[in-house]
Amino acid sequence: MEIFSLLQQLLWISLSCSGGYYVSGQECWGIEPVIDPPSLVVKYGDPASATCRTQHNATMIRWDAPVGATSKENAQQLVWGVSSVTAWTLGRDVLCSVYYYTNHDNETMDEYTMAWNYGEDSECQIHLPIIIYKIPENVTLCLVNHTGPLLEGHEYLLECEVQSVAPVNNLSVIWFRGDTELKRSGYSQFRIEGDRSQNVTVRTNLSITASTEDNKASYSCAAQLDLNTAEPIPDARSKTIQLISEHGMERGQEQDGEREHTQRGQDLEKAGNPTGIIIGVVVVSVLVVILAAAILIGTRLSNRDKPH
Numbered sequence: 001m002e003i004f005s006l007l008q009q010l011l012w013i014s015l016s017c018s019g020g021y022y023v024s025g026q027e028c029w030g031i032e033p034v035i036d037p038p039s040l041v042v043k044y045g046d047p048a049s050a051t052c053r054t055q056h057n058a059t060m061i062r063w064d065a066p067v068g069a070t071s072k073e074n075a076q077q078l079v080w081g082v083s084s085v086t087a088w089t090l091g092r093d094v095l096c097s098v099y100y101y102t103n104h105d106n107e108t109m110d111e112y113t114m115a116w117n118y119g120e121d122s123e124c125q126i127h128l129p130i131i132i133y134k135i136p137e138n139v140t141l142c143l144v145n146h147t148g149p150l151l152e153g154h155e156y157l158l159e160c161e162v163q164s165v166a167p168v169n170n171l172s173v174i175w176f177r178g179d180t181e182l183k184r185s186g187y188s189q190f191r192i193e194g195d196r197s198q199n200v201t202v203r204t205n206l207s208i209t210a211s212t213e214d215n216k217a218s219y220s221c222a223a224q225l226d227l228n229t230a231e232p233i234p235d236a237r238s239k240t241i242q243l244i245s246e247h248g249m250e251r252g253q254e255q256d257g258e259r260e261h262t263q264r265g266q267d268l269e270k271a272g273n274p275t276g277i278i279i280g281v282v283v284v285s286v287l288v289v290i291l292a293a294a295i296l297i298g299t300r301l302s303n304r305d306k307p308h
Contacts, residue, residue, distance in 0.1 A: 028124040031056045033098040035128050041227050042085045044134040044166065044199070049081030052096035052126070059101050065094040085132055088166075088198045094128040133233065134199045136223045137164040141238040150210035150245045158206045160185075160221035160238065166199040167225075168192060174222045174235070175206050182206070215245040 033054045042048045052061055054076050062071035063080040066087045072078045080094065100122045144157040160173050173185040185204045194200035206221075208214070222237040 028122065031098075031100065032124055033061075033096055033126050035096055035126055039129040039131075041131045041133065041229050044132055045084050045086060047081065047083050048085050048090075048130065049079060050094075050128055051077055051079050052098070053077040054098050054124075056100060058098050060097075060099045062097045062099075063094070064097060066090060080128075085130075088132060091130045091132055091197070094130060095125050096128065097123055097125045099123055131167060131170075131227060133170070133225055133227055134164060134166040135225070135233065136162045136236040139163070139221065139223050139236045139238040141219065141221050141241055143241065143243070144205070150214060150243055152210050152212065152245055155207055155209050158208060158219060158221075160204055160206070162202040162223040162236070164199045165202060165223060165225070165236075168196055168200050168202060170226050171202065172224045172226060173202070173204050174224055176220045176222065178218055210243070210245050212245060214243050216242055218242050 031054065033052055036051045036053065040048055040050060052063065054061070056076075058074070058076060060071060060073050061075050061078040063069055063078060065080060066089050068080050068082045070078065070080065078096070080096070082090075138161075140161045140163075142159050142161075144159050146156055150156060158175075160175070162171070162173065165171055168190065169187055171187070171190075173190075175182040175185070183206060185206070189204050191203045192200050193202075202223075208219075218240040220238050220240040222235040224235045225233045227233060
């Protein structure tokens with residue numbers, strides 16, 4: 001009998017430490033209630049529901065919750081539900097309790113299931129885990145304490161701010177350069193404002209060293225919630241910011257100057273060169289004068305040689 005009692009106690013310890021059950025005494029062995037689904041992942045503001053069931057005759061089933069609490073006598077199942085999840089405490093405070101009837105004058109042990117006959121004084125409880133998530137209201141990106149072009153070889157900080165997000169433990173911030181992922185920041189890199197059991201604002205930084213490749217490069221960040229849901233939760237992404245390096249600006253200005261000089265030359269060619277026209281007119285005029293003088297001299301010499 002002592003060995004049997006020891007086995008009974010060991011089984012009781014095993015059952016009471018598994019599955020998230022809260023049981024009051026050994027009366028719950030073998031008749032723990034079940035919840036369908038066993039856990040919930042709910043978007044803040046969306047409806048939620050679950051059903052508590054037992055395969056045994058129960059004198060009462062009751063849901064204990066901040067909202068939607070209800071009870072029913074002589075039933076084997078009971079539904080809990082709310083039209084909109086807005087109480088953050090639902091994540092830890094929703095319990096199903098099942099009560100059974102026992103004839104204490106004739107209490108026996110079923111050797112096959114190692115379970116007691118259950119009674120009115122027997123209360124078995126099970127917790128419904130609920131994760132409430134909130135997609136960020138806004139995600140922004142900025143360059144910390146700097147305006148104007150970047151100096152090549154200098155280090156700068158980008159800051160990503162994720163506003164009103166939950167749960168923060170399941171949040172990752174992804175950094176992008178164009179469409180290329182650079183890094184993922186997790187909980188240990190966050191600066192958090194607000195109650196961590198609710199929605200919070202998160203800030204995190206990325207250090208970059210400016211190079212020629214950063215001239216006109218686009219950076220962005222995205223907030224991602226990883227909750228293993230059937231449907232993936234969409235990322236919330238910031239607007240991109242375009243970084244300009246000082247070296248890139250100077251090179252661009254030189255190229256602009258060269259283009260302007262070339263264009264000016266082309267415009268002059270199209271419009272004609274006034275200096276060349278003037279020179280041409282002068283040369284033609286001189287040639288005309290020389291030709292006229294030559295003709296005049298030749299005429300006089302010819303007249304002088306004629307007999308009088």
